[in-house]
Amino acid sequence: MIKKIVLAGGCFWGLEDLIRARPGVVNTEVGYTGGTVKNPTYEDHEGHAEAVEIEYDADVTSYKNLLDFFFQIHNPSTLNQQGNDRGTAYRSAIFYANDEERKEAEAFIDIVNKSKRWKDPVVTTLEPLTTFYPAESYRVGCDKPLFRSEQKYDSGTGWPSFWAPIAPDALVLRKESAVFDDRIEVLDTCGSHLGHVFDDGPKPTGKRFCMNSVALYFVEDKN
Numbered sequence: 001m002i003k004k005i006v007l008a009g010g011c012f013w014g015l016e017d018l019i020r021a022r023p024g025v026v027n028t029e030v031g032y033t034g035g036t037v038k039n040p041t042y043e044d045h046e047g048h049a050e051a052v053e054i055e056y057d058a059d060v061t062s063y064k065n066l067l068d069f070f071f072q073i074h075n076p077s078t079l080n081q082q083g084n085d086r087g088t089a090y091r092s093a094i095f096y097a098n099d100e101e102r103k104e105a106e107a108f109i110d111i112v113n114k115s116k117r118w119k120d121p122v123v124t125t126l127e128p129l130t131t132f133y134p135a136e137s138y139r140v141g142c143d144k145p146l147f148r149s150e151q152k153y154d155s156g157t158g159w160p161s162f163w164a165p166i167a168p169d170a171l172v173l174r175k176e177s178a179v180f181d182d183r184i185e186v187l188d189t190c191g192s193h194l195g196h197v198f199d200d201g202p203k204p205t206g207k208r209f210c211m212n213s214v215a216l217y218f219v220e221d222k223n
Contacts, residue, residue: 008049009074010082024061
């Protein structure tokens with residue numbers, strides 16, 4: 001039987017990358033839920049959480065198993081923050097479809113707190129699932145080189161990270177809206193969203209270009 005669960009815990013791209021590889025997960029979709037803005041977009045989703053809708057085969061995995069993995073792959077004890085991502089859009093949340101799911105989620109949060117898996121108490125919110133709005137798809141239309149493999153490094157975030165682009169003019173950097181006043185969005189020169197850049201990278205630049213993996217593909221440099 002195919003069932004659904006909707007979870008939020010930081011950037012939805014990163015969360016989706018980790019969850020969709022789990023046994024029993026048959027489909028995932030990123031989107032927004034939990035707010036009042038109708039038809040939210042990346043630029044306007046105030047009140048909504050960046051969330052992942054997960055379809056899973058209940059004969060292979062379970063609601064409880066997915067919650068267990070969820071509490072391992074993000075920090076549920078930081079309020080409205082995952083790493084450098086700050087704001088209510090990045091809150092840790094479980095969106096329940098019925099009272100049974102709510103009770104099971106409550107019980108599991110109690111288990112996590114008692115286990116002391118995290119130093120601080122879990123702040124994950126339990127919210128009734130209302131409308132789930134799929135995120136707009138970002139199509140990378142330029143098909144131009146952006147990074148070299150030797151500029152890639154393991155940032156420990158689970159997302160492709162680079163300390164510099166292939167050339168200074170390969171990317172467009174744009175300060176995000178007032179909701180995210182400390183974040184710089186990274187776009188290609190055609191205006192497609194690629195990710196974000198942070199000031200916690202390695203030398204020589206000190207930058208971390210944190211990219212959405214579905215926006216990149218790697219090709220051999222024949223030169």
